[in-house]
Amino acid sequence: MSKILRFILIVIFSLYNIQFLYSQELSSFKDKNQYKFSGSINLQSALYFSSDSVKLRDPFFWQLSGNFNISTPIFTIPISLTLSQQQKFDFDNFLQSQKNAVTQPFNQFGMSPKYKSLTTHIGYRSLKFSEFSLSGNQFMGIGTDFSPKNGIFKCKIVYGRFAKAIDTILPGDFSKTFERWGYGINTIIGNDKNNFGLILFKAKDISNSISGFDTLVTSQPADNLVFGITTKHKINKKINFDAEIDWSAYTYDTRREDSKLEGYTYLNNSGFLFYANTTSYLSKAMNYNLNFKEEKFNVKLSYRRIDPEYRTMGSVYLNNDFEDISGTLKYKFLKGRLNLGLTGGIQRNNLNKTKVSETLxxxxxISSNYSPVDNKWNLNFGFSNFNSQSQMSVVNFGDTMRFAQITKSLNLQYSLNSKLKGNNLSSFFSFNFQDANVGSNIGSINQQETKTNFYNASIGSSLILSKVNTNINLLINAVNNISNELSSSGIGPTLSISKGFKTKKNQIRTNLSFSYLKSYVEWVSSGQIINSVCSLNYQISKKQTLSLNTSLSQRKISNNENLFESITTLNYNLRF
Known part of the structure; x- marks a missing residue:
């Protein structure tokens, strides 16, 4: 499809929606209060100093950012802008520099005119059909979402560019990116409790959008067609069922000569929707959920399967080649004061038996939570056990290698709310333990087992002195990690004090914090870190805020070398 035809379709689509909206209740445009312009502007600058010979950042940094929103009776237009010294601009040829830029600091715009049940998306937008088809991937184009509240028919339509061509090989990356266009439709018949939906999504790379496309090895133009069904049913007052199954026809290199997909006559006769060749695959993904809900307990059973070659251009990232079954039970005791949750499941990969290893x-x-009637204290408990086993055939030895990993995790937290001379005092204690064992063997040869234990404990209190507008927080944290008989640990306190001062017009808020961490290796001192932070926040007016923040850090390592670092930040924010 040529760019001229795309432009014509966008113009016709936009004019149709504008005419439709314009013909509806023009009296609403006469109310000036329905036209609003709002947003915020933020200016930030920072000074950085370090005694280390290796500087982690520039000594001076500035950034200007803004978010604006234009709202009318039928549409809203959100606009964002970010400028900083790290972004390079060619002001003499701005449009061309932005066209060639990999990152786009100021060329994303969009609006979503809405009238009753019809929403039109124009510009940079995102829509979601389902998890395995179009799943919120951003596009630049047009879209429509027709969702009447009490209607039995819903529809989503999308057309636009899903990827921008990058005809430049970046350092460390030898691939280029093709320009990608796509379109799709998602229709649902029924209500929110019982419905049936159909999905069609098509996306394709434009092969001539980058130079050298006919001989390029590191990047191949691809083609994708996804079609599927969704359903949701409320069987009775307590039982719900929902399901999704999608098929994805994916061609990894459209430069190959067209051929037939054996056993898939309907795909070979799908016309312009999909052209198959020797790099084409058809795979499927499915998800089923059965939920039983009572007043005191809830049971959910789930089944998922995603084929090894399943891919969709409508999702940024999607795991494949796995099948799992899981179940969840939640129960409430003692009139909801005690909650108990149980979860169990099994997952496997290598569904087509084509990999050299399999993982199970x-x-x-189990998790639980208890709070008494007066809510003066709360207790949380959780335990999980993760067991992973892999088996791989080793061709060179004619034997089998087995790999096993077992991870156990335990967490406990207790919190207490009380009073201290009429002031609110809250205290807590938390403990976390993790045990990981990794072992392997080849035939009868046992390999060394790797064992890691991790401990973390924290205790702290927070005191609110409302009469003097002051908050005091104290925390002590300790960690210990033991791996293959090597122990590393650390312990230290953190103290923070926050106080507000009321002036005749506005409020000033100050905060001072101090933290100290002492580290050990095999219980021998290996260094220390001291951090201090001082911040000042001044409310100039209801819509203006000025803040100043300064942090100082000192790191001392085992060779008695001291490193100093400071960061001072000034920030101004205006809301309107």
Missing amino acids: RLINS
């Missing part, structure tokens, strides 16, 4: 994962967990 087992996971089960």
Whole structure:
């Protein structure tokens, strides 16, 4: 499809929606209060100093950012802008520099005119059909979402560019990016409790959008067609069922000569929707959920399967080649004061038996929470056990290698709310333990087992002195990590004091914090870190804020070398 035809379709689509909206209740435009312009502007600058010979950042940094929103009776236009010294601009040829830029600091715009149940998306927008088809991937184009509140028919339509061509090989990356266009439709018949939906999504790379496309090895133009069905049913007052199944026809290199997909006659006769060749695959993904909900308990059973070659251009990232079954049970005791949750599941990969290794994962967990009637204290408990086993055939030895990993995790937290001379005092204690064992063997040869234990404990209190507008927080944290008989640990306190001062017009808020961490290796001192932060926040007016923040850090390592670092930040914010 040529760019001229795309432009014509966008213009016709936009004019149709504008005419439709314009013909509806023009009296609403006469109310000036329905036209609003709002947003915020933020200016930030920072000074950095370090005694280390290796500087982690520039000594001076500035950034100007803004978010604006134009709202009318039928549409809203959000606009964002970010400028900083790290972004390079060619002001003499701004449009060309932005066209060639990999990152785009100021060329994303969009609006979504809405009238009753019809929403039109123009510009940089995102829509979601389902998890395995179009799943919120951003595009630049047009779209429509028709969702009447009490209607039995809903529809989403999308057309636009899903990827920008990058005809430049970046350092460390030898691939280029093709320009990608796509379109799709998602229709649903029924209500929110019982419905049936159809999905069609098509996306394709424009092969001649980058130079040397006919001989390029590191990047191949691809083609993708996704079609599927969704359904949701409320069987009775307590049982719900929902399901999704999608098929994805994916061609990894459209430069190859067209051929037929054996056993898939309907795809070979799909016309312009999909052209198959020797790099084409058809795969599927499915998800089923059965939920039983009572007043005191809830049970959910789930099944998922995603084929090894399943891919969709409508999602940024999607795992494949796995199948899992899981179940969840939640129960409330003692009139909801005690909550108990149980989860269990099993997952496997290598569904087509084409990989040299297979992995089987087992996971089960239990969690509970208890709060008394007066809510003066709260207790949380959780335990999980993750078991992963892999088996791989080693061709060179004619034997089998087995790999096993077992991870157990335990967490406990207790919190207490009380009073101290009429002031609110809250205290807590938390503990976390993790045990990981990794072992392997080849035939009868046992390999060394790797064992890691991690401990973390924290205790702290927070005191609110409302009469003097002051908050005091104290925390002590300790960690210990033991791996293959090597122990590393650290312990230290953190103290922060925050106080507000009221002036005749506005309020000033100050905060001072201090933290100290002492580290050990095999219980021998290996260094220390001291951090201090001082911040000042002044409310100039209801819509203006000025803040100043200064942090100082000192790091001392085992060779008695001291490193100093300071960061001072000044920030101004205006809201309108």
